[in-house]
Amino acid sequence: MPIYKLKINGQSHSVEADPDTPLLWVLRDHLNMVGTKFGCGIGQCGACTVHVDGSATRSCLLVMSVVENMEITTIEGLSDDASHPVQQAWKEIDVPQCGYCQSGQIMSAAAFLIQNKNPNREEIRDAMSGNICRCASYNRIEKAVEVAADKMS
Structure with a gap:
């Protein structure tokens, strides 16, 4: 090998x-x-x-x-200490339920916010649509991405 x-x-x-x-x-x-x-x-x-x-x-x-x-x-x-703005927003909005999809959701959101620093709700929804949440926490995910965008600007 x-x-x-x-x-x-x-x-x-x-x-x-x-x-x-x-x-x-x-x-x-x-x-x-x-x-x-x-x-x-x-x-x-x-x-x-x-x-x-x-x-x-x-x-x-x-x-x-x-x-x-x-x-x-x-x-x-x-981040070493969960200080990345997306991670902070996830905690602030209390996004996870079961939490299984959250690392993938956070990584998608972080990459998206590098490309689009001031997204609207439709852009967030489109960017995050490739990540499935078994618990259907989509409204909280969208809100957390909005909060993270504010933190990053």
């Missing part, structure tokens, strides 16, 4: 894995970064969202043979 050199959350990692192993499983099983969740395995739910070179990306679809030399950020690397 090949050894891949990865840069995750600003740190270098060497991982031995099959070329077709999804990044999600390397994060969880090889590096014990379990904040990124498995939801569907086909890139539809968003639970496994991480940032790859600054873009929100489904880690269940991204295989090891293509991730070398990319900057990967997981929920663990968004």
Whole structure:
């Protein structure tokens, strides 16, 4: 098996894995970064969202043979102390119910707010539509993204 050199959350990692192993499983099983969740395995739910070179990306679809030399950020690397404005807004609005989708929701929102610093509600809804919440906390998610946008401006 090949050894891949990865840069995750600003740190270098060497991982031995099959070329077709999804990044999600390397994060969880090889590096014990379990904040990124498995939801569907086909890139539809968003639970496994991480940032790859600054873009929100489904880690269940991204295989090891293509991730070398990319900057990967997981929920663990968004901030050391939950001080990122999106994380603060999530707490302030009390978004999670079961919490399972929240790391993916937060990572999607953080990437979106880098691209759009002053979104309206429709833009937020469109940006977050790729993330499924089993508990249907969509109204609180939208509100938290609005609050985070205010914090970031």
